[in-house]
Amino acid sequence: MKHYKGYLIDLDGTMYRGKERIVEAVEFVKEIAKKDIPYLFVTNNSSKRCDQVAETLVSMGIPATEQHVFTTSIATANYIAEENKDASIYVIGEEGLQTALKEKGFTFRDEDVDYVVIGIDREITYEKLAKACLAVRNGAKLISTNGDIAIPTERGLMPGNGSLTSVISVSTEVKPVFIGKPESIIVDQALEVIGTPREQTVMVGDNYNTDIMAGMNASMDTIMVHTGVTSKEQLKTYEKQPTFSITSLEEWKFL
Template identity: 50%
Template structure:
């Protein structure tokens, strides 16, 4: 089996589920650190800051720092900074997205914004939809932090940002620029931060539509873990096949330790 110099690790359904670490996740991360293999937590979740994500992991007993976290909010702000720094933005989203946009110098407004950025927003309203759609119809560029139609919670799958961006997109008759997985934009930025080459980096995740397709779209091998969204049966029918499939990270750690 091929060895890898770096890992891009999904969080929900891969490292944790709800407020609990998935069995074997801590041991797998410890193995990577012991082997001096760098990794980055790569998440489509735009609601939390890297600091908040790291604290959440620490509460689960996982050693994590903000520098090991890269979110779709971070990638969105980086992308926009490269294309139109300091412009005006109407934001649908939560604190993680707001923090990144403000830190990168964007001006948040409801009046004639140049961009409309949509991230997960659990206080989404018709009024927010109307403001966003009107702005886009008047010429604002539409950006989605990520396309996830649903997100795993303690209550089961709940509407994700893909559901919100679909509403705005339909209302504005405009397709968005998507930043997060499965698009290669976020993966490119994550590789720059991780410092490894695509050919030597493995994407690990539980979702065929985001994690595994992100690998395929970016020239990276991928590992599907069966601890979250997608099943082995889903993989059999999916157009994009993962490079590897494993029951969980414990099984994968044992496999790479054996080198088979």
């Protein structure tokens, strides 16, 4: 184990499973907070605002403020603002994404737009998808908050935003820009927010294909914790291994 000056931490499968918190993870974050080490929760979930995510974390006993949360909705809004701060956007998505884009002052409309942005939308309709396809065919750039194919819920694995995005990409034959993990886009931005050096910051997560790959793609150290998606057995099948792999965050020793 190694001393890190900053921690980027995944949420679902790492801090909690559905509505159930992971006790060892709560203690892990408390310890980080006690030691005054900067930490930032980095999530592919675009549906909630940062303050709503922080509220959920606090309700589970996890020390968190709005400033400790970095969602792919924020990363998406930042990404577009850097390209074109006066962008017009057609957006499909829930409150977290809508709010993040609104706060940047973009113009929202249904057609003749610079960007089509899609995040998970459980009120998806054919008309929403049709507008997105027409706009992309008319030249709008397609941005997707994340490529997650499935979302774990009490009912089982539900369609993720990556699968909804495929309606637009398959229909228009235009590849989206994905912002969330495993892309380095979201991680690079998170590193700017946390403010610690890349080589002294570590990415913590339970999903090899999103969290760990994101860390690797951003040339960071990674801690894989087996409390969620990727099992120890599955991890063995991957060629490139995380910096550390532990059964539970309880095992992590702060040096």
